[in-house]
Amino acid sequence: MCPTGALSPKTEFDMRAAGTWDESRQTETATVCAYCGVGCTLTVHVQDNEIVKVTSPHDNPVTHGNLCIKGRFGYQHVQNRG
Numbered sequence: 001m002c003p004t005g006a007l008s009p010k011t012e013f014d015m016r017a018a019g020t021w022d023e024s025r026q027t028e029t030a031t032v033c034a035y036c037g038v039g040c041t042l043t044v045h046v047q048d049n050e051i052v053k054v055t056s057p058h059d060n061p062v063t064h065g066n067l068c069i070k071g072r073f074g075y076q077h078v079q080n081r082g
C-alpha cells in the first residue's frame with residue numbers, strides 16, 4: 001500500500017495521461033471476489049463498457065478498503081460476453 005497515494009492502477013494512470021479518464025461516465029457495481037474463499041467485497045468501476053479499476057469500500061469491516069493483488073487486478077480475466 002502506498003501511504004501517499006502516489007501509486008495508482010496502470011489503467012487509471014494511462015487513461016489520465018491520455019485524457020480519457022472520466023469518472024462522470026463511470027459506473028460502480030458492488031460484487032464479491034470469487035478468487036478464493038475469503039469473498040472480499042469488490043467495487044467494479046466501469047467506463048465505456050470496460051472495467052477500469054477495482055476497489056473495495058473503505059468502510060467494509062473485513063477489507064477496510066484493501067484487496068490482495070488477485071482481487072484488485074484479476075479483472076483482466078473477466079470476459080465481456082455482451
Ligand code: SF4
Pocket residue numbers: 033034035036037038039040067068069070071072
Ligand atoms: S481479494 Fe484476494 S483475499 Fe479477497 S477474496 Fe479475492 S483473492 Fe481472496
